[in-house]
Amino acid sequence: SSSSMDAQTKRPGFLEFPYLSTPHRNLMLELVSKIETSLVSQLLPPSLPPDVQYFQNESGSSQGTIHIQSGNEDSMVDFILGSWIHSKLPTGELNITTLTAYLNKKTDAPRFLLEFIQSSPTSLILLLDLPHRKDLILNPNYLTTFYMDTQLDHLRQQLEKIPETRPYLPSSLYIRCALSPTAVSIRIDCGPTGSGRIDEVIRDHVSPVAKQMLDIWLYKCAYGKRELMEEEIIDLEKRDALVNKKTLDIDLASGLPRLFGQDVANRVIEPLEKYFKA
Amino acid sequence: SSSSMDAQTKRPGFLEFPYLSTPHRNLMLELVSKIETSLVSQLLPPSLPPDVQYFQNESGSSQGTIHIQSGNEDSMVDFILGSWIHSKLPTGELNITTLTAYLNKKTDAPRFLLEFIQSSPTSLILLLDLPHRKDLILNPNYLTTFYMDTQLDHLRQQLEKIPETRPYLPSSLYIRCALSPTAVSIRIDCGPTGSGRIDEVIRDHVSPVAKQMLDIWLYKCAYGKRELMEEEIIDLEKRDALVNKKTLDIDLASGLPRLFGQDVANRVIEPLEKYFKA
Incomplete structure (x- = not known):
């Protein structure tokens, strides 16, 4: 179909966020930029195959991008993962935008997690946590x-x-357990006529809080030194691997096939398993 | 003062719940009765000193009861703890009612926890969890x-x-971590004129849910067999002791002195430390 052709020619990159509102896109760009600036000497170039960096279903009604940068050997960053998914569903448009940072076994400090799930123009679910x-x-x-x-x-x-x-x-009890006791886990609903208001909430409230939380993560987690004992490192690796496997299963392995079909989902998930050591 | 004399002569027991509404008192009595019936052959008689089973502050404006029954050597129950506190504060009356069940190291199954914190006649905080x-x-x-x-x-x-x-x-981040991902942790507020409604909510909603949760705990936790390895038992004892110490510190050591004065608080907390192995 022509829509499929269009989407294939276009292939928007992760950083374009073509389906987000301006304040939402600005927030994502500022966060990514902050990470890249702060960790500039530590991050390797993105290395995913092009058909995993961008993917879509047969009809082009669902599109997705994944952006991964690993930390180099001096870094405490394991990898940074950004993604967005856009899907035209019978119930409306679904947009999922994530930015997560995983640390390696040199530190037991918390991760960074940001996830927006938007299934209507005036409401969204926000997870923001270390x-x-x-x-x-x-x-x-x-x-x-x-x-x-x-x-x-x-x-x-x-x-x-x-x-x-x-x-x-x-809805997943496991994901509930994976969130910290200070996690922001909220639904923002501005009502059917609230499209101006939701922009305002993102710009004036979500944005400053997300930026402050990222600053805390960068300063206190990605850079802070931690002395770990041999046994702690073993436990940490075991726990990280388990959380990664479970969250990959719950988030992607169950969601992607529904939006993109099993073949595309498999193609995308397989290279991710290497990063998640799942 | 005469109110102090009255309170001293009265010394209501744990099971009297003299300051609760009828549906609230009925719920507590049904839960205690259910535990006693189900675990009748396993529970030892209460053993706290009388001045810990019932205590009050100098003026008699704060009263409290604590009821503890340990499990016998055949039981997986460590101890059952019930308590209520009633305090006439400048801001109104405070009533805290708890019923908790602790298991011993023969099983790693969850505990039972019920806590009502009522600081106005028409609103309360409810924690109900395994x-x-x-x-x-x-x-x-x-x-x-x-x-x-x-x-x-x-x-x-x-x-x-x-x-x-x-x-x-x-408010305590540690208590947040101690709650399970399915914990009921809610504030029920029926508004200034809602005293009839809050009775209805307790009778028709809270009561059946609390009873079902206790049934699940009795059937699946207090009676269910679990095979534990030596190492798991060691970890379990360490974790239980730490949770006990922290929750005793957070709940009682910080709250009791404010309501009862430091002397009464010390008298009450000291014998509890033996049960909490804190």
Whole structure:
């Protein structure tokens, strides 16, 4: 079909965010730029095959991009993963935008996670968190260092206070466990006529909070030194691998085939498994 | 003062719940009765000193009861703890009612936790959960057994649907971590004229859910057999002791002195430390 041809010729890149509103796109660009500037000497060039960097279904109604940059050997960054998915569904347009940062076994510091799930022009689900990499019950000092001393809950409260938001609980119990106790996990719903308001909420509220959380992550996690014992490193690798495998299964292996068909999904997921060590 | 004398002569027991509404008192009595009936051959008589079973501050404006029964050597129950606190504060009356069940190292199955915090006649905070005793990220089978297979999230959803409820996040990040991903953690607010409605919510909604959750706990946790390896038992003891110490510190050591003065608080907390191995 011609729409399929168009989409194939176009092949928008990760950083174009062609389906996001201006404040939403600006936020994503600022975050990516902040990461690239801060970690410039640590990140290797993107290395995914072109048909995984950009992919679509047969009809072109679903499009996706994945952008991965690994950290070099001096870095504590394992890899940075950005992605967006756009899908024209019978119920409306679905846009999922993510930016996640994974650290390697040189540190047990938290990851960075940002995910927008937008299934209507005036409402969205936002997950914004520094997910922990140790059992917080057994490691209260870790809780103090990364979640109390950083005042992360104040950032969460800023977004909770907005009248259009309410708490959002992911349907997967495993994903609930993977989120930290200060995770922003909210649904923002500005009502059928709220397209101006949702832009305002993203620009004036979500954007500053996401940027502050990324700053905390960069300063305290991606750069902070941590002394780990041999046994802690073994436990960390085991835990990271398990979380990666489970979240890959829950997020991608269940969602991608529905939007892109099984063949495209397999093609995309396979190279990711290497990064996720899943 | 005469009110102090009255309170001293009265010394209501744990099971009297003299300051609760009828549906609230009925619920507590049904739950305690259910536990006692189900575990009748396993529970030892209460053993706390009388001045810990009942305590009050100097003026008599704050009263409290604690009821503890340990499990015998055949039981997987470590101890059952019930308590209520009533306090006349300048801002109004505060009533805290709890019922918790702790298992011993023969099983790693979850605990039972019920806590009502009522600071106005028409609103309350409810925590109702089977708190996990293992890191759920590292033990997805545990998550499946106790939280997915039991459909606990359906019970949570029943209460979430009530229009007068909204999610409640405990201020302590550690307590947030101690709650399971299916925990009921809500504030029920029926507005200044809602005293009839809050009775209805407790009788028709909270009560059936709490009873079903206790049934699941009794059947699946207090009676279910679990095969544990030596190393798992060591980890379990370490984790239980840490959770106990932290929750004792957060819940009682910080709250009791404010309501009862430091002397009474010390008298009450000291014998509890033995049970909590804190």
